[in-house]
Amino acid sequence: MIPEAGDTLSENLKATTHKFLRGIVELAGAKYKHLQDKLTVKEIKIKLVAVARDESAYLPEWISHHLHFGFDEIEIHINRTSDNTLAIIKRYASLENVNIIDADDFFKDYPGNPQVGTYKKAFATAAKDGFSHLCFLDIDEFWVPKDLVTSVKQCLIEFSLPDVVSFEWCNKYEPDNLFGPAVERSFQVERVPQVKSIIDARAPSYRVNPHTIVNKYLTYKLADGTRFTHPTEGFSRVGEDQLNKPIKPYFILHRYYRSSKEYVSLLGKGRPNFPDQGVTQVKSNRRGYLIGSDVETVTFDSTAYENYRNAVDQSINKYTDQAELAHSRKTVLARYHRVLSIIEKSDNSQAPVLRKVLKNVNDEATLNAYRLFQARL
Secondary structure, three states: OOOOHHHHHHHHHHHHHHHHHHHHHHHHHHHHHHHHHHHOOOOOOEEEEEEEOOOOOOHHHHHHHHHHOOOOEEEEEEOOOOOOHHHHOHHHHOOOOEEEEEOHHHHHHOOOOHHHHHHHHHHHHHOOOOOOEEEEOOOOEEEEEOOOOOOHHHHHHHOOOOOEEEEEEEEEEOOOOOOOOOOOOEEEEEEEEEEEEEEEOOOOOOOEOOOOEOOOOOOEEEOOOOEOOOOOOOOOEOOHHHHOOOOOOEEEEEEEEOOHHHHHHHHHHOOOOOHHHOOOOOOOOOOOOOOOOOOEEEEOOHHHHHHHHHHHHHHHHHHOOHHHHHHHHHHHHHHHHHHHHHHHHOOHHHHHHHHHHOOOOOOHHHHHHHHHHHHOO
């Protein structure tokens, strides 16, 4: 049925009215927030929130890294986990500033994107719980100062406490770093436009996405202290001009290209909360592996790196059962072998997805499974 002209005009009017009213609400929220800032002096206290599913092999380093750089509390929402996550984080969970949440029911029942829902829930209570700022990261994302010394609080003070600071992704390229450290003395990265943000907990959070909050009346800065002029509606990406500049003093190390085996294993986690993408047996939001030609090198000062490495390793050793860590890594490799079987036995309809996610993967066992799949087409 073709909609009539009147119906189209009515829908356009509704959309325009909604946008106008939303703008008024966001303006009022921003003005009230800025008035609060003038009237009160708040202690900087930063809460880091993450969701985690089958991440036991990577949680110890991620937690220790962010505690090292001064995040005051880490809250991890565990959902749909089948590995030994609870055993791995048992000692960390005994710390007052590490909070573990069972999020199974929330993820099962939430009507929209449960990750965004988790972030909205964190916003609802953060300020009254005494936190000045919130940061949302995945377990493969690490907040990193380029000098490997400056704390996250010093970073915010340096930028005069804007409403939002957005940090660019640097996708780490590490094809041979099987279960190796996220932060090495020197490594290669792919520059990409996506950002993750640290957000004032009193900012009006009407529009939340996995990268930031959206409100044009707030103050946004990039990780060099300059004003963030948003080229996209979701405020989630920087413009091409920023990618042509040197890596900023602070960035998000994103382990997008873990070792080849770990990358393939990750494809076995799937995306059950996104049924609109169609039925798929592998994680379909990956775009293939990096060739390694278009990368930049990050190298840390040797003394700064040695101090960082010693501190983080001591924390990992203190709070991690090494037998459980070894078991968690075996779980990752077991999933890798399951993915090989999935690839080989996939239905013909999966050809476009497999072609995309396996692009440039050079793991021989994976290539062999893919050849066997193609032979059946």
